[in-house]
Amino acid sequence: MVVFVKDKKLELPMHHDSKESGNYFRPKSRFASFAGVVNGLKTLNKRVAFLLFGVIGTLLLLARVLQGNFALMQYIPTFLEEQEYYDHDFKGLDLDTLKKYDEGASHYLISKGGMEALSAEDKAAYEQEVEMLLASTSGVYDLGDYNGASNGAENRDHVLLCIPLRDAAPLLPMLFKNVMNLTYPHELIDIAFLVSDCTDSGKTMENLIEFSKELQNGTLSKTLEDFESNENKGNSAEQLYLKYMDPHYLNMVQDAFTPPFHDGYDKPFRSIQIFEKDFGQQIGQGFSDRHAVKVQGVRRKLMGRARNWLTANALKPYHSWVYWRDVDVELCPGSVIEDLMSHDYDVIVPNVWRPLPSFLGGAQAYDLNSWPESNEAMKLAKTLDEDDVIVEGYAEYPTWRVHLGYLRKENGNPQDLLDLDGVGGVSILARAHLFRKGIHFPAFTFENHAETEAFGKMAKKMGFRVGGLMHYTLWHIYEPSDDDLREIAKLERESRRN
DSSP states (O other): OEEOOOOSSSOOOEEEEEETTEEEEEEOOOOOOHHHHHHHHTTSOHHHHHHHHHHHHHHHHHHHHHTTSSSOOOOOOEEOOOGGGTSGGGOOOOHHHHHHHHTTOOOOOOOTTSOSOOOHHHHHHHHHHHHHHHHHHOOOOOGGGOSOOTTHHHHTOEEEEEEEESSOGGGHHHHHHHHHTOOSOGGGEEEEEEEOSOOSTTHHHHHHHHHHHHHHHTOHHHHHHHHHHHHTTTOTTTTGGGGGBOHHHHHHHHHHTSSOOOTTTTOOOSEEEEEEOOOOOOSOSSHHHHTOGGGHHHHHHHHHHHHHHHHHHHOOTTEEEEEEEOTTEEEOOTTHHHHHHTTOOSEEEEEEEEEOBGGGTSEEEOOOOOBOOOHHHHHHHHTSOTTOOOOTTOTTSOOOOOOGGGGOOTTSOTTOEEEOSBOOSSEEEEEHHHHHTTOOOOSSOBTTBOHHHHHHHHHHHTTOOEEEEEEEEEEEOOOOOHHHHHHHHHHHHHHHHO
16 A cells, blocks of 8 residues: 655655664655745846746646645655555555456467466466456455454454544544554554534534545644644633643643654554444534433434444454444543453453543543443333333432442552443444344344443343453543533632632
8 A cells, every 4th residue: 555645734755764663754854945946046047037937837836736736746655564554455456457357358378389388477477367356356254264362463453443423523633643542553453434413514524534634644643733733722711621620630631642652653544434424313412412311312322323334334354353432532541452452352341531620529430331230220121111221320220230430449450350231332342253243232222221331231142251441541531511611610700809
């Protein structure tokens, strides 16, 4: 696969720098400016200078128009050496070679002596063409080769990273930085985005496409730096809540997104697919809207439909693992995929917490959908209609389950694992063969649950191991509720009076 590296504002020629620590994409110096060209021409005859300048300007304008934008377009291709960039779907097929077979090409095997034999060189070329022809119309996979190993990176297991998005434009810079920070080999990861039910006039899709291009070009780090620099101007009112957050947590965030990063940080991924499909989700994206108890059943069933649709369209035979990740994770270890894999569970999730302002205690468990079943919950289910969805963490549904979130200890062993029944959807790693066996995210009520919790229960019911890490923590962003915003406004008024 060839990666053309570019800068967002001005095209830069790139070179491939091999070092012991890995492969890097690094920009060379910029092109000379037009002013520099003019200064150089001062030594020439004035009429010749203007003529040359006019020719150069015309050629540059044509180049810009032909390439569809007004940046100086010039690329030096960089070849990625890892074989996984080229395997399976991306095997090198020469279209001109294949075309001649469509037009009825024939091979005559004639040697100099009249015998039907080929030289070693001609035979190799012929066999390569035959293999190419067959590969263009058929694929053979032994699904037993893609069961998912606990040492997936060593085993060169392909991972499908699924990310659903809705009105997510403001969160995309944070998401892409976390994605780049994944230390699982990027050439083994295919990314699939699903954009659905957005109300932001195409902003999510527009930014997603732009960032995805830059990610694959190896230039996203600089693009995000410029993007966030512009976005942060004049946003002091929106960031007011930061005054009330734990300084230690804010320092953790700053450190996580400050260089140096791992060697493969800017390395392209194997592929990126972007899907767009609406599912009729009408519930608002505000914290209070999304977490109201009365909307949970409908909301989660629609989210189940979206997840199933993305899996069905993006999962390939050669994927060994599927990693689901929400856009609003703020802090996450870059090694999360390897860390989850190492436990050799069929479905596994980390603990998910979120920071809070100091007046709310500083932090709390966020994802309460990861739990082992309880007798009280099973008794409660018997009193409900078959279409009712139990919503965990709400007083209306007293299940008395043990939530993974509440078991976390700040200094606990991150390897400690608990068998679960239900799982939350913020970060799920699952073996791909579960989906091939029919396990999915129910968009209907399954044992009085839906979506990810029902996914965990279904996997458990079919005999697969489902677990969660009690002290291995991802941090969700803090989204102020309406009550939180009122409290912050009150504190601000009090501080001004004092």
